[in-house]
Amino acid sequence: xxxxxxxxRETLTTLFAWRRDVRRFRTDPVDETLLQRxxxxxxxxxxxxxxxxWRFVRxxxxxxxxxxxxxxxxxxxxxxxxxQAEQREAYVRLKLAGLREAPxxxxxxxxxxxxxxxxxxxxxxxxxxxxxxxxxxxxxxLAARAHGLGVxxxxxxxxxxxxxxxxxxxxxxxxxxxxxxxxxxxHEDPELxxxxxxxxxxxxxxxxxx
Amino acid sequence: xxxxxxxxRETLTTLFAWRRDVRRFRTDPVDETLLQRxxxxxxxxxxxxxxxxWRFVRxxxxxxxxxxxxxxxxxxxxxxxxxQAEQREAYVRLKLAGLREAPxxxxxxxxxxxxxxxxxxxxxxxxxxxxxxxxxxxxxxLAARAHGLGVxxxxxxxxxxxxxxxxxxxxxxxxxxxxxxxxxxxHEDPELxxxxxxxxxxxxxxxxxx
Numbered sequence: 270x271x272x273x274x275x276x277x278r279e280t281l282t283t284l285f286a287w288r289r290d291v292r293r294f295r296t297d298p299v300d301e302t303l304l305q306r307x308x309x310x311x312x313x314x315x316x317x318x319x320x321x322x323w324r325f326v327r328x329x330x331x332x333x334x335x336x337x338x339x340x341x342x343x344x345x346x347x348x349x350x351x352x353q354a355e356q357r358e359a360y361v362r363l364k365l366a367g368l369r370e371a372p373x374x375x376x377x378x379x380x381x382x383x384x385x386x387x388x389x390x391x392x393x394x395x396x397x398x399x400x401x402x403x404x405x406x407x408x409x410x411l412a413a414r415a416h417g418l419g420v421x422x423x424x425x426x427x428x429x430x431x432x433x434x435x436x437x438x439x440x441x442x443x444x445x446x447x448x449x450x451x452x453x454x455x456h457e458d459p460e461l462x463x464x465x466x467x468x469x470x471x472x473x474x475x476x477x478x479x
Numbered sequence: 480x481x482x483x484x485x486x487x488r489e490t491l492t493t494l495f496a497w498r499r500d501v502r503r504f505r506t507d508p509v510d511e512t513l514l515q516r517x518x519x520x521x522x523x524x525x526x527x528x529x530x531x532x533w534r535f536v537r538x539x540x541x542x543x544x545x546x547x548x549x550x551x552x553x554x555x556x557x558x559x560x561x562x563q564a565e566q567r568e569a570y571v572r573l574k575l576a577g578l579r580e581a582p583x584x585x586x587x588x589x590x591x592x593x594x595x596x597x598x599x600x601x602x603x604x605x606x607x608x609x610x611x612x613x614x615x616x617x618x619x620x621l622a623a624r625a626h627g628l629g630v631x632x633x634x635x636x637x638x639x640x641x642x643x644x645x646x647x648x649x650x651x652x653x654x655x656x657x658x659x660x661x662x663x664x665x666h667e668d669p670e671l672x673x674x675x676x677x678x679x680x681x682x683x684x685x686x687x688x689x
Contacts (some may be wrong), residue, residue, distance in 0.1 A: 271497040273625045277490045280483065281625055285523040285618060287481040309683035315620070317634055319669055319677040326687045333689055336658055348602050356597065365600070376689075386677050387566065389573070393554050394634045399606070400654070403613035407524070408495060411621075415483045415491055424527055424604045426533075426583070434587040435689045444610070455481070459529055467529040467596050473519035479537045479586075479645045 291419030294370040294450035311409035316401035318386025323405040328374040334435040344425045366423045371448035382440035402444040408417035501629030504660035521619035526611035528596025533615040538584040546644040554635045567639040581658035592650035612654040629662035
């Protein structure tokens with residue numbers, strides 16, 4: 270039987286607190302064994318009906334990476350336009366993705382057509398399939414951080430354009446696009462807190478009673 | 480700067496592998512401080528634009544718990560009906576929730592109307608708000624396990640009925656319903672593997688190249 274001691278729990282707390290969304294990457298390559306190790310740990314994630322619907326795609330082709338970056342730039346420009354005055358100025362000063370520098374791009378899809386799991390647990394909440402993929406992203410993120418890697422989740426993208434660019438089956442939906450690499454700098458606070466966009470709401474979790 | 484050594488990574492691997500969805504709970508109460516500690520750790524989860532849209536609701540009222548159990552039983556009966564012959568027999572033999580025994584029920588919602596984060600990162604992928612809540616569920620799950628608690632995620636429910644039963648704002652959507660308590664037994668393999676419903680697809684993660 271597994272047990273976890275106080276020292277482990279303390280370091281786990283540090284891992285949760287230091288996980289951070291990284292947008293500033295060194296360009297040095299990530300060792301294949303290290304990347305695969307973190308991916309293998311993500312495969313321990315929970316999934317509805319044990320459906321394991323996660324599909325991890327590494328994007329190495331230069332043209333495909335350029336198309337993803339172009340999608341980000343279109344979306345980011347449109348997002349900036351939607352803000353007014355000072356908020357727009359604050360938005361454009363933020364660095365929201367490390368797509369150009371990150372040595373590894375991972376597009377993470379949900380295979381909506383999978384029969385694995387035989388539909389168990391998703392009749393009334395079909396979104397559980399995509400949520401299972403999200404748990405794998407969070408597990409990968411924590412595993413990567415524990416191995417010294419940084420991860421940034423980019424959502425300022427057109428999912429349809431990314432699916433087309435990567436030529437994946439049409440039943441796959443894009444859940445996450447991750448930049449992976451070694452961080453340029455380490456911070457205890459999130460970048461959006463540090464640059465004044467959005468503070469933490471509270472130091473802990475408010476439990477609501479019913 | 481945080482760093483993580485080989486011993487920590489080995490125990491983290493054990494934590495990922497032993498996390499498990501627990502459906503068999505002891506009825507002894509969970510200490511308040513312990514529960515709050517695990518919730519506070521979940522508050523370190525990533526969220527789009529730092530929107531922190533997670534809303535954790537503890538369901539203690541007996542009538543409300545009974546209504547949730549009734550929803551589960553309706554959905555579970557309907558799900559069984561949808562399978563044929565031997566698969567139906569296999570389905571009805573599975574224990575899919577520990578709602579009656581688990582001392583703590585947590586309903587986890589996404590506040591779709593939150594202005595925290597000022598919409599950043601979710602113009603083209605509005606589902607990012609709900610995905611942020613899912614990362615908090617997975618973080619809570621890992622934290623709970625590291626503290627000896629078990630967690631089971633119940634998705635065989637009618638989300639609308641649960642929202643109504645719990646009288647939450649109509650802009651909150653149900654992401655997860657969690658049973659929390661001490662496990663009756665410990666297993667290295669998932670319950671759905673042990674009972675022959677669905678095996679693991681592979682021992683690790685297959686990386687697809689583009």
